[in-house]
Amino acid sequence: MVTRAHGMRARRQALTVGWQPPRPPTQASAEPVFLPPPRRRRGRDRWGWYEPRVAAMHTTTRQAEALNLALSSPPTSYRGLIVGTDLLSGQLVVHDPFTAYEDKLISSPNVAVVGDVGKGKSALLKTWGCTRQLLLRDRRVVVLDKKLQGGVGEYTPLARFFGAPSIRFTTDGRGSRLNLLDPVIGVGGDQVDDAGVEIGPGLARPTGQMMLLRAVLAEALGRPVGEREGKALRIALMAATRDARDRGRVPVIADIVHHLLRPAEDDAHTLRREPRELQEWGLDPAFALERMIEEDLAGLVDGETSPDVHLDHASGFTHFDISGLPLDGPALRVVMTLINTWQANMLARRSERAQQTVNVVEEGWHVAAGSIGTIFRRNTKLSRGLGLATIAGFHHVSDLPVDSPARSLLQEAETVFVYGQGSAADALACTELYNLPPGTAETIMSLGQGQCLLKVGNGDPILLRHERSPREVALTDTDSALTGTPATR
Numbered sequence: 220m221v222t223r224a225h226g227m228r229a230r231r232q233a234l235t236v237g238w239q240p241p242r243p244p245t246q247a248s249a250e251p252v253f254l255p256p257p258r259r260r261r262g263r264d265r266w267g268w269y270e271p272r273v274a275a276m277h278t279t280t281r282q283a284e285a286l287n288l289a290l291s292s293p294p295t296s297y298r299g300l301i302v303g304t305d306l307l308s309g310q311l312v313v314h315d316p317f318t319a320y321e322d323k324l325i326s327s328p329n330v331a332v333v334g335d336v337g338k339g340k341s342a343l344l345k346t347w348g349c350t351r352q353l354l355l356r357d358r359r360v361v362v363l364d365k366k367l368q369g370g371v372g373e374y375t376p377l378a379r380f381f382g383a384p385s386i387r388f389t390t391d392g393r394g395s396r397l398n399l400l401d402p403v404i405g406v407g408g409d410q411v412d413d414a415g416v417e418i419g420p421g422l423a424r425p426t427g428q429m430m431l432l433r434a435v436l437a438e439a440l441g442r443p444v445g446e447r448e449g450k451a452l453r454i455a456l457m458a459a460t461r462d463a464r465d466r467g468r469v470p471v472i473a474d475i476v477h478h479l480l481r482p483a484e485d486d487a488h489t490l491r492r493e494p495r496e497l498q499e500w501g502l503d504p505a506f507a508l509e510r511m512i513e514e515d516l517a518g519l520v521d522g523e524t525s526p527d528v529h530l531d532h533a534s535g536f537t538h539f540d541i542s543g544l545p546l547d548g549p550a551l552r553v554v555m556t557l558i559n560t561w562q563a564n565m566l567a568r569r570s571e572r573a574q575q576t577v578n579v580v581e582e583g584w585h586v587a588a589g590s591i592g593t594i595f596r597r598n599t600k601l602s603r604g605l606g607l608a609t610i611a612g613f614h615h616v617s618d619l620p621v622d623s624p625a626r627s628l629l630q631e632a633e634t635v636f637v638y639g640q641g642s643a644a645d646a647l648a649c650t651e652l653y654n655l656p657p658g659t660a661e662t663i664m665s666l667g668q669g670q671c672l673l674k675v676g677n678g679d680p681i682l683l684r685h686e687r688s689p690r691e692v693a694l695t696d697t698d699s700a701l702t703g704t705p706a707t708r
Contacts, residue, residue: 291308291310293308293310293311294308294310294312294681294683295312295313295314295675295681296313296318296319296322296324297313298313298315298318298322299313299314299315299318299319300313300314300315300347300351300352300354300355301313301347301351301686302314302343302347302673302683302685302686303669303683303684303685303686304683304684304686305681305682305683306670306682306683306684307682312673312681312683314634314673314675315355316328316329316330316608316634317575317606317608319634319675319676320603324675324676324678325633325634325675325676326633326676327602327603327631327632327633328602328603328607328608328633328634329599329602329608329609329610329611329628329631329632329633329634330348330608330609330610330611330632330634330635330636331610331611331613331628331629331632331634331635331636332344332610332611332612332613332635332636332638333612333613333614333615333616333629333635333636333637333638333640333649334614334636334637334638334639334640334671335614335615335638335639335640335641335645336614337668338638338639338666338668338669338671339638339668339669339670339671339685340612340636340638341366341373341581341612341695342669342685342687342691342695343636343671343685344579344581344610344612345374345377345691345694345695346685346687346691346694346695347685348360348577348579348610349362349374349377349536349577349579350377350691350694352577353381353534353535353536355575357574357575358535358574358575358576358577359530359535359536359537359574359575359576359577360535360536360537360576360577360579361530361537361539361562361576361577361578361579362374362377362536362537362538362539362579362581363539363541363555363558363559363578363579363580363581364538364539364540364541364542364581365541365542365544365551365555365581365582366542366581366582367542367543368542371385371387371540371542372385372387372538372540372541372542373542373581374538374540374581375538375540376694377536377538377694378536378538380694381532381534381535381536382533382534383532383534383536383537383538384527384532384538385538385540386525386527386528386537386538386539386540387540387541387543388519388539388540388541388543388544388554389518389543389544390517390518390519390543390544390545390550391518392517392518393518394518394519394543395525395527395528396518396519396520396521396522396523396524396525396528397519397520397524397525397528397554397557397558397561398469398471398520398522398523398524399428399431399432399435399471399472399520399557400428400456400459400460400469400470400471400472400474400475401469401523401524401561402469403561403564403565403568404427404428404431404560404561404564427564428456429452429453429456430594431556431557431560431594432452432456432475433449433452434556434594435508435511435549435553435557436448436452436504436507436508438511438549438552438553439507439508439510439511439515439549440503440504440507444504447500448500448501448503448504450490450500451479451482451497451500451501451504452475452479452501452504454478454482454486454497455475455478455479455482455501456475458478458482458483458486459474459475459477459478462474462478468523469523469524471521471522471523472508472511472512472520472521473512473521475508476505476508476509476512479498479501479502479504479505479508480498480501480502480505481498482494482497482498482501511549511553515548515549515550515553516549516550516553516554519544519550519553519554520553520554520557528561530562530565530576539558541554541555541558555580555595556594556595559578559594559595559598560594560598562576562578562607563598563601563605563607566605566606566607567601567604567605574606575606575607575608576605576606576607576608577607577608577610578607578608578609578610579610580609580610580611580612581612582612595628596627596628599628599631600631611628611629611632613625613629615640615642615645615648616629616645616648616649616652617642617644617645617648626652629652630652633675633676634673634674634675634676635653635672635673635674636671636672636673637649637653637655637663637671637672637674637680638666638670638671639663639664639665639666639667639668639670639671640663640664641664643660643664646659646660646661646663646664647660649663650663653674655672655674655680656679656680659672659680662682669684669685670682670683670684670685671683671685
């Protein structure tokens with residue numbers, strides 16, 4: 220039995236434990252020594268022998284709720300691809316348009332990225348829009364690369380990283396070609412194209428050759444195509460397709476020009492017109508198309524599609540380098556829309572594969588004007604049936620007319636990344652277009668590089684910082700021309 224006197228004596232003689240300082244020189248050793256703690260006995264611990272025992276308090280589970288620390292819910296679902304970090308809670312922000320569509324968070328997989336130059340849009344498009352997408356099964360990425368860097372497209376280092384070729388279009392005749400009358404693009408009309416291949420039940424037909432020809436011709440004429448001109452164009456298209464098939468080859472624009480200038484008597488008599496009258500209907504379209512394939516679109520659409528133009532690279536990455544096309548004139552808009560239309564028809568033929576494709580358009584405003592913009596917007600409306608998500612980058616919303624196809628394309632996107640805007644008008648335009656909360660315009664103007672607002676469907680905007688790995692930072696560098704450092708290859 221332990222007496223009270225013995226307990227008090229034990230407390231007075233308590234030893235200090237742990238590493239002790241060196242002893243004075245008069246003692247035997249000046250080295251530091253370690254004194255282990257005394258062995259504690261469970262019975263003595265229970266009665267407070269070594270330290271004072273605190274009396275317990277009775278409580279209930281309802282009262283104990285107050286002991287839990289406040290926890291914030293994650294800003295997004297865990298399903299998808301990492302975008303960055305929530306600046307308010309520090310938690311990860313995860314999003315993928317196809318996954319969000321599957322979870323009924325959005326009704327359209329299309330994405331809009333808006334912001335000033337140098338705020339980080341390209342870094343997001345290259346990482347979250349490209350490299351991270353290819354981590355998922357049955358996912359493909361197609362890039363329309365307009366931005367020039369080091370004499371080639373800005374996404375060329377990314378294509379080299381994946382081992383994919385860069386399909387380059389130029390006006391000097393040394394680049395790739397994409398035939399405006401490629402068999403992949405049906406003549407148009409019903410669900411069955413000119414070759415008799417069914418597109419699929421319930422799947423809307425992508426833009427066909429006739430609608431695409433009308434849009435290109437309107438660009439060449441600088442005005443809408445008239446009714447008689449349109450009729451002559453359709454007759455010439457059908458005649459060129461028949462003749463080319465009989466000769467065992469693919470029709471090209473030059474064949475249409477030929478049939479516009481020299482219509483067949485049978486085609487004219489079908490309309491109860493003379494060949495001379497049908498020829499007059501098609502004179503302006505013939506001369507306009509001839510000028511385009513000899514001048515504006517020379518070496519681009521005036522021949523059969525090049526063998527390197529396809530979507531079947533093993534990496535899943537397809538890079539269309541159109542940075543060599545001039546900004547002035549219709550070449551850039553026509554080629555971008557032609558690629559988009561060809562891709563939409565190609566995906567329609569492969570709809571049974573159930574592959575998901577991400578289409579990245581770095582400079583979306585190039586394809587969002589005039590009749591070409593109408594075609595591009597129509598193709599994006601078919602996203603759900605084709606398994607296609609279009610991620611388009613824009614600079615300023617306020618620069619786009621309210622009734623323009625570009626404005627409609629921005630408004631129809633249900634995943635929106637808003638980066639910093641230096642102008643109050645641009646920030647306010649983003650707030651109004653996407654129905655952001657009051658006071659968001661000031662937040663948009665104060666966003667730093669790599670920071671943005673993410674709005675998914677009808678949810679509240681999330682203030683986040685885009686996160687990149689060191690490898691991604693090297694791959695997404697766009698300042699090599701200014702800093703004098705070579706881009707990663």
